[in-house]
Amino acid sequence: RPRWKPSAETLRQFCEYHWPGNIRQLGHVIEQGYVLDCEPRLPEPPQRRASEAALPFIDLAQLRRAAVRQALRATRGHKGRAARLLGVHANTMTRLLAQLRRDEPNGDDGSGLS
Structure with a gap:
């Protein structure tokens, strides 16, 4: 079975991505790619709620x-x-x-x- 060999761009993206779940989330993404026999993809960034976006900052x-x-x-x-x-x-x-x-x-x- 061939192993996944990430491109330099993919490695850069994986390194720059903010992993909220830390190493567990990274491991899950790579494992999912292995199980599905496809290149792992970065999770979608979390969307801000509309209520958060509408609030102005005030101290x-x-x-x-x-x-x-x-x-x-x-x-x-x-x-x-x-x-x-x-x-x-x-x-x-x-x-x-x-x-x-x-x-x-x-x-x-x-x-x-x-």
Whole structure:
């Protein structure tokens, strides 16, 4: 039975491929080619879910600031109601507001509260 002799291009592709299953996945692909008596083929790269592709990257600090500002706008600046809206304790809201004031260059947290 003839052995599979990969071309230089095939070897390059196998070496550059990201093997999420590590050596086991590589072994499986080669074994499958041997059993089926054909040249092994690289697996299709995993497809990103549409929901992942549509999400913009935003860091957690930006997300926190936006959520606090939105809650304050929705409650017309009422810290207690904004805290309830966000599902946090009033003390946490006070801490978040203090942090916002520290992080903003002019001391303006964007909430209209100074």
